[in-house]
Amino acid sequence: MIVVTGATGHLGNNLVRALVKRNYRLRCMVLTGESLEPLQGLDVEVVEGDVRDIESLYKAFDGADIVFHLASIISLLPGNNELLEEVNVRGARNVAEACLTTGVRRLVYTSSIHALVEPPMGQVIDESMPCDPEHISMAYSKSKAKATLEVLDVIGKGLDGVIVMPTGVIGPYDFKPSATGQMLLDYAAGKIPVRIGGGYDFVDVRDVAEGQILVAEKGRTGEKYILSGEWMSVDDILQEVSNATKAPLPRWKIPAALASAVALMITSYCMVTGAKVLINHDSVSTLRGNSLISSEKARSELGYTSRPIRQTIRDTLDWFGERGWLKTR
Structure with missing residues (x-):
């Protein structure tokens, strides 16, 4: 039995799909009242649980061989520190402790490349x-x-756990959608009239899912594995969107020196209106920061591979189009 927390999320439902293809017996833990659309048509058991409630984790993990822990809060809004602490930090501790208590053979924890201190x-x-x-x-x-x-602390107490660290995840089956997915949709629809400089290391969500399975099968206890793809500039991403949808490229480009100030204004606007934050000061800093990321460890030890991001962008836009979400100007 394999348990997946955060199973309805972008990465979560892609992982579930990859596991279903391998005919694993699956239990997907979801929050009460959460939409199950991402799991529709998949042969899985669904149970309700909350990483903040360790008793619900004991029930969800009962009889589990492997737990993939993906449930977390991704927030670009300021002021959500307590929620991040409750769900991401204490929730991860609860999951690890519950795995140890219930006798789970292996925990695969999905961290982030941003959990590492960025070097010069x-x-x-x-x-x-x-x-x-x-x-x-x-x-x-x-x-x-x-x-x-x-998680590493609980591993030190005897838990067999491994940690994966994806870079910028992008790809199909993006039901919510993610900030990156929404940005592709908005650019195609002409809702974002400007572009900013910089770029980042993006990785296909399906490749990360496959990488997580490789980590579960071959990863060494207590080790971290970066799952990256390739660096791509914002300009090149927009060009791919333009090529696929015939949407014209934004005419204006914001200088890097002004991008953070503009992002701050956008964040303030979203806080007042309730609109979804797609970019903030931190994400601008990421686009301008060090993106020289290596996944050589995962590639050499596990056989991890990643596909070209240009193909990923096209696949993502095709999926959005199939759902009727892709509106072009």
Whole structure:
């Protein structure tokens, strides 16, 4: 029996699909009242649970051989620090403790590349970088660093656990959709008239799902594995959207020096109106920061591979189009 927390999320439902194809017996843990659309048509058992409620975890993990822990809060809004602490940090600790208590054979915890302290520009980011919350400024990233340390602490007490660290996840079956997916939709629809400089290491969500399974099968206890794809500039991403949808490219480009100020104004607007935050000061910093990321450890030890992101973008847009979400100007 395999249990997946956060099973309805973007990465979660892609992992579930990959596991279903392998004919694993699956139990998907979801929040009460959560939409089950991402799991529709999949042969899985669904149970309700909350990472903040350890008793619900005992029930969900009963009889489980492997637990994939993906449930977390991804927030670009300021002021959500307590929720990030409750769900991402204490929730991860609860999951790890529940795995140890119920006799789960292996835990695969999905952390983030942002849980690692970013080295100076030009220095390769790999698993040797420390998870030190005191040297990480972004609230979400700090929470994932803390959570990683909590899981490692329980591993030190006897839990067989492994940690995966994806980069910028993008791809199909993006039901909510994610901030990156929504940005593709908005650019295609002409809702974002400007572009910003920079770029990042993006990875196909399906490749991350396959990587998680490889980690479960071959990963070494207590180790971290970065699952990355390839660096791509914002301009190149928009060009791919334009090529696929015939939407014209935004005419104006915001200089890097002004991008953070503009992002701050956008965040303030979203806080007032309730609109979804797609970019903030932290994400602008990420686009301008060190993206020299290596997944050589996962590739050499596990046989991990990743596909070209240009194909991923087209697959994602095709999936949005099939659902009738892709509106072009």
